[in-house]
Amino acid sequence: MAAGSDELPAALARHAELDLWLQVNADETLTVRTGKVEIGQGLTTALALIAAHELDVPVSAVRVETAHTGRTPNEFITAGSMSIEDSGSALRQACAHARRLLLAAAADHLGEPAGRLEIADGWISVPGGNDAVSIWVLRGGRPFSYRIETRIEERPPAVPPPRQQRIDLPAKIRGAGVFLQDLRPPELLHARVIRPPSYHHRLVSIEAAGQPPESDLAVHVDGSFVAVTGEDEYAVNRFALRLQARCRWQQQAQLAGEPLGAHSEAFAVVDGTPVEGPVAPLGFAPTLTASYSRPHIMHASLAPSAAMARWDEGALRVWTHSQGPELLKRTLAQVLGVEHRDVEVVHAPGAGAYGHNGADDVALDAALCARARPGRPVLVKWTREQEHQWEPYGPAMRVDMAARLDAGGRIADWSHEVWSYTHLGRPLPGEAGSNLLAAWLLETPIAANVAKPRLGREVGIHRNAWPLYRLPAPRVVKRFVAPGPLRTSSLRSLGAHMNVFAIECFMDELAQLAGVDPVSFRRRHLSDPRALAVLEAAVALAGGLAGNRGVGLARYKNQQAYAAVVAQVAVDEHSATVRVSDLWIAADAGRVVDPDGLINQLEGGAVQSLSWTLKEAVRFSPDAVESRDWDTYPVLRFDEVPEVATRLIDRPESRSLGAGEATQGPAAAAVANAIAAATGLRVRDMPLDADALRRAAAR
Amino acid sequence: MPAEVHRIRLPALLNLPRVLQYAPRMVAFIVNGERREVDRADEVPLAYVLRNDLALPGTRLACGLEQCGACLVLLDGECRYACTLPVGDCAGRAVTTVEGLADAERLHPVQQALLDHNAAQCGYCLSGILVRASALFEGNPHPSRDEIRAALAPQLCRCGAQPRVLRALDALSRSG
Numbered sequence: 001m002a003a004g005s006d007e008l009p010a011a012l013a014r015h016a017e018l019d020l021w022l023q024v025n026a027d028e029t030l031t032v033r034t035g036k037v038e039i040g041q042g043l044t045t046a047l048a049l050i051a052a053h054e055l056d057v058p059v060s061a062v063r064v065e066t067a068h069t070g071r072t073p074n075e076f077i078t079a080g081s082m083s084i085e086d087s088g089s090a091l092r093q094a095c096a097h098a099r100r101l102l103l104a105a106a107a108d109h110l111g112e113p114a115g116r117l118e119i120a121d122g123w124i125s126v127p128g129g130n131d132a133v134s135i136w137v138l139r140g141g142r143p144f145s146y147r148i149e150t151r152i153e154e155r156p157p158a159v160p161p162p163r164q165q166r167i168d169l170p171a172k173i174r175g176a177g178v179f180l181q182d183l184r185p186p187e188l189l190h191a192r193v194i195r196p197p198s199y200h201h202r203l204v205s206i207e208a209a210g211q212p213p214e215s216d217l218a219v220h221v222d223g224s225f226v227a228v229t230g231e232d233e234y235a236v237n238r239f240a241l242r243l244q245a246r247c248r249w250q251q252q253a254q255l256a257g258e259p260l261g262a263h264s265e266a267f268a269v270v271d272g273t274p275v276e277g278p279v280a281p282l283g284f285a286p287t288l289t290a291s292y293s294r295p296h297i298m299h300a301s302l303a304p305s306a307a308m309a310r311w312d313e314g315a316l317r318v319w320t321h322s323q324g325p326e327l328l329k330r331t332l333a334q335v336l337g338v339e340h341r342d343v344e345v346v347h348a349p350g351a352g353a354y355g356h357n358g359a360d361d362v363a364l365d366a367a368l369c370a371r372a373r374p375g376r377p378v379l380v381k382w383t384r385e386q387e388h389q390w391e392p393y394g395p396a397m398r399v400d401m402a403a404r405l406d407a408g409g410r411i412a413d414w415s416h417e418v419w420s421y422t423h424l425g426r427p428l429p430g431e432a433g434s435n436l437l438a439a440w441l442l443e444t445p446i447a448a449n450v451a452k453p454r455l456g457r458e459v460g461i462h463r464n465a466w467p468l469y470r471l472p473a474p475r476v477v478k479r480f481v482a483p484g485p486l487r488t489s490s491l492r493s494l495g496a497h498m499n500v501f502a503i504e505c506f507m508d509e510l511a512q513l514a515g516v517d518p519v520s521f522r523r524r525h526l527s528d529p530r531a532l533a534v535l536e537a538a539v540a541l542a543g544g545l546a547g548n549r550g551v552g553l554a555r556y557k558n559q560q561a562y563a564a565v566v567a568q569v570a571v572d573e574h575s576a577t578v579r580v581s582d583l584w585i586a587a588d589a590g591r592v593v594d595p596d597g598l599i600n601q602l603e604g605g606a607v608q609s610l611s612w613t614l615k616e617a618v619r620f621s622p623d624a625v626e627s628r629d630w631d632t633y634p635v636l637r638f639d640e641v642p643e644v645a646t647r648l649i650d651r652p653e654s655r656s657l658g659a660g661e662a663t664q665g666p667a668a669a670a671v672a673n674a675i676a677a678a679t680g681l682r683v684r685d686m687p688l689d690a691d692a693l694r695r696a697a698a699r
Numbered sequence: 700m701p702a703e704v705h706r707i708r709l710p711a712l713l714n715l716p717r718v719l720q721y722a723p724r725m726v727a728f729i730v731n732g733e734r735r736e737v738d739r740a741d742e743v744p745l746a747y748v749l750r751n752d753l754a755l756p757g758t759r760l761a762c763g764l765e766q767c768g769a770c771l772v773l774l775d776g777e778c779r780y781a782c783t784l785p786v787g788d789c790a791g792r793a794v795t796t797v798e799g800l801a802d803a804e805r806l807h808p809v810q811q812a813l814l815d816h817n818a819a820q821c822g823y824c825l826s827g828i829l830v831r832a833s834a835l836f837e838g839n840p841h842p843s844r845d846e847i848r849a850a851l852a853p854q855l856c857r858c859g860a861q862p863r864v865l866r867a868l869d870a871l872s873r874s875g
Binding site: 039182234302352354 | 756797801810817820821859
């Protein structure tokens with residue numbers, strides 16, 4: 001058995017009805033359902049591959065339905081690189097049961113013992129025999145009516161796993177209207193919201209002037225929530241701009257918060273889990289200390305967030321690209337003062353989100369507009385500026401490292417202290433406040449929940465703060481800081497980007513001090529053979545670390561995929577700009593389901609991390625966020641993207657491990673280590689841009 | 700529980716500026732080889748017309764600022780940002796959108812190349828990249844890697860799919 005456990009996958013234990021997970025259709029297709037969502041990570045393709053493999057039907061016959069409350073299994077949220085581990089393992093086991101039931105039915109039909117039968121391409125037969133029956137004939141259009149109670153054996157993995165074309169790609173390549181933004185149901189109304197200049201501004205008045213036109217445009221005002229609805233999108237958008245210029249706001253406070261490094265709530269972290277109680281002081285005289293930082297960074301989805309809603313006699317239906325439709329359903333009901341059973345939330349694809357962006361907020365905007373114009377669907381799209389200014393950012397972080405080397409050049413003492421603001425600002429059911437933005441602006445507002453430190457294993461700030469290396473009694477301290485100056489929440493990899501950056505830079509700094517090369521120094525402290533294998537594979541793929549190269553290594557959350565990244569940089573002597581020319585990635589994600597999809601995620605994560613690490617910082621003044629568009633918040637462009645090569649270490653005997661966030665940290669560290677190799681300058685503060693290099697040179 | 704969102708009658712609140720009282724007139728132009736007429740004021744950006752009047756959603760709107768390239772179209776063969784291009788400027792001219800790249804069932808070579816390389820993640824940026832790449836290969840069937848990079852620099856992708864797009868187009872450049 002691939003997963004090596006007798007327990008049912010958790011999602012399957014919660015939702016044991018087989019018919020909820022899959023249905024064999026009379027039209028020779030197979031529908032599989034997931035409570036997760038497609039966010040560009042290739043989830044639907046991977047799930048189709050799992051179902052096709054387990055039931056031996058063509059991938060092209062599989063239809064994947066993503067999260068739709070009341071219709072698909074409730075899997076809460078698509079986050080933390082858990083979809084293949086959660087939904088994939090549940091679906092695989094559900095399909096194994098379906099396979100067994102189909103074989104039993106075929107045994108009756110064909111008069112052969114089930115043990116002799118096999119499925120191939122949807123046909124069941126005794127291999128080499130003449131009689132066959134298709135699964136479509138056996139079960140097409142009829143439910144299994146079967147409850148899954150025990151775990152049964154699954155098919156052995158395909159070795160090597162097949163290369164599969166993304167099932168959602170042909171339509172996107174042709175420019176089909178597949179995105180939420182493209183929905184055009186009859187009677188559709190478009191809407192724009194008008195936002196205050198900052199979190200801390202409230203509406204005073206809206207000035208009027210001129211002659212009214214004949215128009216279907218309507219303005220909706222509730223406290224400081226202002227929206228325009230109408231039939232023509234362009235007229236709505238134009239009018240919203242004019243209206244915005246006529247809004248008078250009052251500023252009630254400035255964008256300010258606790259700095260990182262002063263006041264904090266501190267927790268000792270033991271094996272990835274924070275524990276309450278006093279934090280031991282640094283109990284050794286360090287050989288080396290170093291402080292690393294990153295600024296606030298953005299999800300900055302390519303498309304501004306959008307949602308559609310329709311309000312019919314107290315019942316609300318919402319189309320969203322949120323990663324947590326089931327959570328959104330309950331939090332919308334809370335703000336709107338309706339029963340959650342009267343809210344239906346349907347996932348529809350948006351642009352890549354990379355965590356908690358504006359998707360949930362705009363769903364509330366749409367619901368408010370729909371309630372004001374009942375009986376018609378209302379599609380709200382944020383502007384670029386709104387997305388940049390109002391999304392919850394990936395929080396700024398700071399890590400202070402300290403270590404003592406023994407006479408033999410081994411790490412004898414280790415300390416890692418990490419400061420940050422909350423990484424968990426998602427709207428969650430059951431809380432007194434609301435983390436949906438428009439709730440704060442209403443005439444009768446619902447305030448945001450007060451952020452509190454989360455003490456789960458490997459969550460938020462302390463994600464990957466626990467070292468991968470075998471070190472004697474590492475001292476790891478999580479320092480939760482509140483409030484921050486900006487709204488923050490979950491951005492892909494959460495604290496791992498910064499913690500891995502700090503650990504892996506510090507390992508290089510220590511290696512240099514010990515007079516050992518970076519790989520040997522890491523090897524000296526590694527006891528996990530899988531970690532060592534990816535490190536060596538990445539270095540081998542790169543052909544060594546000589547020259548302007550650096551490496552970074554991590555196991556995501558210390559429990560998911562392993563990834564090592566080697567980066568090669570060129571640093572311009574005059575402009576001090578850094579260009580990453582090449583990346584080499586090696587990864588071990590256990591059993592590989594969709595190799596090309598996995599490589600795509602690893603590469604995409606690394607390239608996105610380069611953008612964060614080299615270029616990105618949310619700029620803000622006391623009055624407003626100043627990063628408003630792609631000019632004021634530049635990201636990596638095509639002419640700055642490196643060549644990338646990736647090697648997978650497939651382990652068909654091990655369970656599949658989430659990999660969507662595995663390369664963010666290692667790629668960031670690899671670049672900083674490569675810059676150090678190229679220039680001798682240790683740049684510890686992101687973004688690693690020309691200013692940072694000059695500051696490091698002046699130090 | 701929050702107050703209801705009020706629907707305020709427009710005359711009670713404010714009056715529309717004249718600019719919104721645009722006088723629609725017929726704009727005639729060619730879209731993907733077909734003559735189309737739309738009842739729109741000249742100033743309306745082409746992207747709105749394509750998406751809402753002509754049922755061509757492939758031209759994506761993503762910044763409205765000519766910064767990301769998701770809305771890229773060809774106007775008489777030249778790359779233009781449909782998010783700001785007034786439809787009036789298209790009168791009597793030929794527009795090609797991503798939907799017009801394929802020859803019926805047969806994909807344009809740049810589309811086939813990206814499909815063959817699974818060169819996308821969310822795919823929101825694809826339309827603009829495909830239009831830009833089609834223009835590049837039209838003028839230069841065998842661009843170098845650096846020429847491809849430079850040509851695509853105005854196109855944003857946030858998922859990090861650029862290395863795949865570059866590999867796909869590089870392979871296309873070397874073929875044939």
